[in-house]
Amino acid sequence: MSSGAVVQFGYSRHPDQECPSAAPAHHAVVVVGAGPVGLSLAIDLAQRGQPVVLLDDADRIGEGSRAICFSKRSLEYWDRLGVGARMVDKGVVWNIGRIYHGADQLYQFDLLPEDGHKMPAFINLQQYYAEAYLVDRVAELPGISLRWRNKVTALEQRNDQVVLMVETPEGPYRLAAAYVIACDGARSNLRQMVGADFDGQVFEDQFLIADVKMTAEFPTERWFWFDPPFHAGRSALLHRQPDDIWRIDLQLSPDADPAVERRPENVRPRIARMLGHDDFDFEWISLYKFQCRRMKRFVHGRVVFAGDAAHQVSPFGARGANSGLEDAENLSWKLVRVLDGSSPASLLQSYDIERSFAADENIRESTRSTDFMAPSSPAEARLRQAALALGRDTAFAKRMINGGRLSVPSVYPSPLSTPDGDAWSGGVVPGASLVDAPLATRDGAATYLSDAFAAAGKRFTLLQFANGAAIEPPADVAVIRIGESEPLADRAGLLAKRYDAAPGAAYLLRPDGYVAARFKHPTRAAIDAALARAVGEVWS
């Protein structure tokens, strides 16, 4: 069995290791864990001009494909980090999912039923490719010190800094940081070091994950089966990945013996039954029990937790890696503002509030999906059976059939948001993330709002629908002006439609692309007040 595209990195000694133990090198930010979340966060910080040290206890990536479904929101984020096109080019794009019961299709869903978005609803891409591309991007940027085989073994919180003990092949050294961001995964060492709990629900059912290599002509869609003919009484999931790799998830019974079930000779007949042939090779086999749990708080003094280290979900819904990337996107700009003194340290509490809300939502959704797949009582099994049976020909029951509710960004109930003062019918509410739309430049070239936002510098940005004189924005707030005689035009009218925007309207976007406030007829005073709130100067 091949182990996928393993990339090996070398350990190299850093001058910080020469510092005497009593006077360790001091950095503003140390990120622990060079997975998708830690790498993305480091890139984001570096692009904002914030130098960062990134530590990882391993020196290779590529042990199994692991996370494979990356959401539109993650792709939009990665696009701003300079790796979006590479991910999409390599990835397998999909928008359609199908739900089967037995041999019959119950329904299909389209996760991106409208045009005019730069990014698709999802791509499937092996996590090792995503990580490799992120590592390449890290190398292009000044300001990131990526240190492989640097394992944090102890952590000491002081009032003004955190001191880490770091183990390397050449022995330990100490490292001080104003903030430490723990992106060290579900089994986070740092979480244990701060003594935080990590409570939640463990699911008894086991799931077999197999990546198989084969040439097949299945369409590029997400297929989910309840009680398929090839795997009676349980569920199955099929996803396509690049390089002719297919991800297959099979639900097993709670009492299946993991040691026996993961043997290739026992997995093979299961997969052959599903595919109807035996012409495939294994890339990766793994057996999982799922847990949905989270830390009570993501901010522990000067140590901030992100990704699986902070919260863990079952994989149905692609809410693991994607929510971790949303954490990074949410944290990066806040951390930079706190470090440069333009916002109070309390701004980080909004990370805890917003991302806790998202974690609860992700846990709720993925728990419901997992419960639906593996009912825990006869009564629940009967309700599920009824929904599946009624789902054949009633619309209401189809919508109750839960084969995974796929990751969409949360709408934050946030202290940073200014509640609407005007009457809007739709649009993008404060606390929600930027919705893309097609635009045209003055010379007629096609572009997107997401491109305009990235070009505006990933700062606070005022999206203005031109109507007469422009409002002079506050200092360091970028402006995107939309109109026929402006740099960008909304020729298709989709931007105005998606933002419920008449000429004169304006949206204040945060540096992470979330809406802070919106106005039908903005005044400079209203924008100033919304900005003060969004940067944490005024806590609502």
Add this chain to the structure above:
Amino acid sequence: MTLSTASNFAKPDDAFRLVVEAHRGLSDETSAVLDAALVLVLANHIGDIDVLREAIAVAKRALTDPAAPAAGAA
């Protein structure tokens, strides 16, 4: 009035979970009593014998589901 089988809940998962949660911790027999009580309460709320008759017909189709497993994945 005719029976609506359109999806009427804004969040159908919430409704499904609410019913599931109502059964949590009940014995199988008690669960069946809860279901029966719930059916009568909802039938009365609908208050239309023709709709109820139609609902019973739709529900009975679930009993002949060819894909129904012999046992749920409990």
